[in-house]
Amino acid sequence: xxxxxxxxxxxxxxxxxxxxxxxxxxxxxxxxxxxxxxxxxxxxxxxxxxxxxxxxxxxxxxxxxxxxxxxxxxxxxxxxxxxxxxxxxxxxxxxxxxxxxxxxxxxxxxxxxxxxxxxxxxxxxxxxxxxxxxxxxxxxxxxxxxxxxxxxxxxxxxxxxxxxxxxxxxxxxxxxxxxxxxxxxxxxxxxxxxxxxxxxxxxxxxxxxxxxxxxxxxxxxxxxxxxxxxxxxxxxxxxxxxxxxxxxxxxxxxxxxxxxxxxxxxxxxxxxxxxxxxxxxxxxxxxxxxxxxxxxxxxxxxxxxxxxxxxxxxxxxxxxxxxxxxxxxxxxxxxxxxxxxxxxxxxxxxxxxxxxxxxxxxxxxxxxxxxxxxxxxxxxxxxxxxx
Numbered sequence: 316x317x318x319x320x321x322x323x324x325x326x327x328x329x330x331x332x333x334x335x336x337x338x339x340x341x342x343x344x345x346x347x348x349x350x351x352x353x354x355x356x357x358x359x360x361x362x363x364x365x366x367x368x369x370x371x372x373x374x375x376x377x378x379x380x381x382x383x384x385x386x387x388x389x390x391x392x393x394x395x396x397x398x399x400x401x402x403x404x405x406x407x408x409x410x411x412x413x414x415x416x417x418x419x420x421x422x423x424x425x426x427x428x429x430x431x432x433x434x435x436x437x438x439x440x441x442x443x444x445x446x447x448x449x450x451x452x453x454x455x456x457x458x459x460x461x462x463x464x465x466x467x468x469x470x471x472x473x474x475x476x477x478x479x480x481x482x483x484x485x486x487x488x489x490x491x492x493x494x495x496x497x498x499x500x501x502x503x504x505x506x507x508x509x510x511x512x513x514x515x516x517x518x519x520x521x522x523x524x525x526x527x528x529x530x531x532x533x534x535x536x537x538x539x540x541x542x543x544x545x546x547x548x549x550x551x552x553x554x555x556x557x558x559x560x561x562x563x564x565x566x567x568x569x570x571x572x573x574x575x576x577x578x579x580x581x582x583x584x585x586x587x588x589x590x591x592x593x594x595x596x597x598x599x600x601x602x603x604x605x606x607x608x609x610x611x612x613x614x615x616x617x618x619x620x621x622x623x624x625x626x627x628x629x630x631x632x633x634x635x636x637x638x639x640x641x642x643x644x645x646x647x648x649x650x651x652x653x654x655x656x657x658x659x660x661x662x663x664x665x666x667x668x669x670x671x672x673x674x675x676x677x678x679x680x681x682x683x684x685x686x687x688x689x690x691x692x693x694x695x696x697x698x699x700x701x702x
Contacts, residue, residue, distance in 0.1 A: 332546050336434075336515065337381075339417030345516055345548045346379040346435075351401055351411035357621065370620050371397040373572040375411075376647075379516070384542070384549040386563030386580065388556060388595065390617055394572040395552045396440075399520045402550070403437050404428055416515075433463060436509035440521035442501035446493040452504045453478070453489035459511045477507040480544075481537060499530035503537070510541065516548045524554060535562060556599050560584055565655070568592045571617055571628045574647065578656035588650060588658045590633045627661070635662065637669055 333341075353372040356365035372394045379385050387395050400406040402413065404420070412419060415434065419425035439445040446455055456474035461467060475485040481503040493501055502522060509517055519538070523531040535558065542549060553559050559566060559580075566583045568576040568591065576589040587593050594613035601607070615632050618624050624631050630640035640661060647657045648664045665673035 334515070334546055337416065341381060343381075343417050344378040344414075345381045345416055346402070346550075347414040348378070348402065349376050349412050349414075351375045351398070351413075352409045353397055353401055353406060354409055367621050370572050370623055372401060372408075373623075375569075375572075375574055377567055377574060377577060379548060379550060381416075381548055382546070383564040384551055384562055386559035386566045387550060387552045387569065388554070388559055388566060389569035390595075391554070392571075392617060392620065393569040395569055396520055398569070399437060399518045399550070399552060402518060403435065404431065405437075433512050434514050435516040435518065436512060436514040437518040437520065438502070438505050438509050438522045440524060442498060442505050442525065443493060445505055446501060448493055451490050451492055452483075452496070453485070455493075455504065456508045456511050459508065463512060473511065474507070477510055478504075480510075480541070481507045482533075483507070497530075499526050499534060502526065502534060506534075506537070506541070510545060513545075514547070516550070518550045518552070520552045521554070522551075523558060531558070538562065556595065568595070571620060571623055573628060573659065575629065575659045576657070577647070578650075578653070578658075582653055582656050586653075588656070588663055589629075589660050590635060591629050627659075635671060637661075639668060 351372055352374055354368035354370050357367040357369065358364060359366040375394070375398060377385070387398070389395055397406065401408050414420070415426050415431060420431050421428065446452070450458070453471065453474050456477055457467075457470040460470040460473055465473065475489060478485045478488060483500060483503055488496070488500070493504075496504065502525075506522075522538075523534050526534060538549070539562065541547065549562075551559065551562055563580045565578065566576075566580050567574055568583075568589065570591050576583065576587065576592045583592065584596065587596055591613070597612035598608065613632060618628065618631055624641065626639070626641045626644050627633070627636070628644075630636040633640065643661070645659045645661045645664065645667070647659045650656045650658060650663055651665075661667040661669040662671045662673075
């Protein structure tokens, strides 16, 4: 039987349960990324030499605490999906380091890639193309454990159990092929497959963006339940700011391959401090026709990542840009009085010399404050259906 429900605001963060696999202790971040960089070369000429490069991810650093959900947002092309692939080492980084639960990834006496991928799995955006069309879903879920040494019968029983836990009764779905499933069912299979190795962290790259709102709500509730049951940590990448607000504990905002702001979700949505974050929040659409967005809070396309602007990369679209913004790149700077809230903007640094330096918050920026306040006060997700 189907019944209507309404998703409530983000649940209070609960400390993760003790995990026997824990190495660094509860205060050790699950993941530390330092100065990750990936430039894709562009070749040309008769000899096919590199003539330029796409600066997809440039000097990105952040941490993810155990048991939290870090939401990652930004325009298309800002480097979110490339960052996810760098974390999984599906694409090798040009430079930078990763530390997973106190162990450096790829170091001589650190964590091997095989062990990293056992502990960290990824759910991709395209649920159809990420499944093998020639394999029944039971075999798709069981394949990973078998590769890692589990026996065939045990892997099959494990796959059936996981299908049940993600809401796909094995007696109905285990023998089906991907083309026989709906989009939401395929994504549930991908979630089950990601859980098959009993990971500690999931990277969810636009995992609900292709789903109808009713199905999206079901999958979001499923993800929250699984996080509690499996003691998981999430990196949640999405364009949907309402969904990010609902599921995240902290939010990281990216622009043109760089991090521009990181902070607790309630502070980002109520008092965002980077002009780009302000523009993203002001761009949210609302169901109330009295609060329609008539004037775009941000105009123009992002600059070419092959030749990004010097200094602050947002200065070509920022209404508060000054001469220093085009010559000096800002560093992530903590906001006074807001623990854990850091911003890469000259206006956030009182010693930067910017005319607006030291004037914090929305009053300092003055960008569409009513729209952002409205977005922060509304429920983050609309009504949906749940079986």
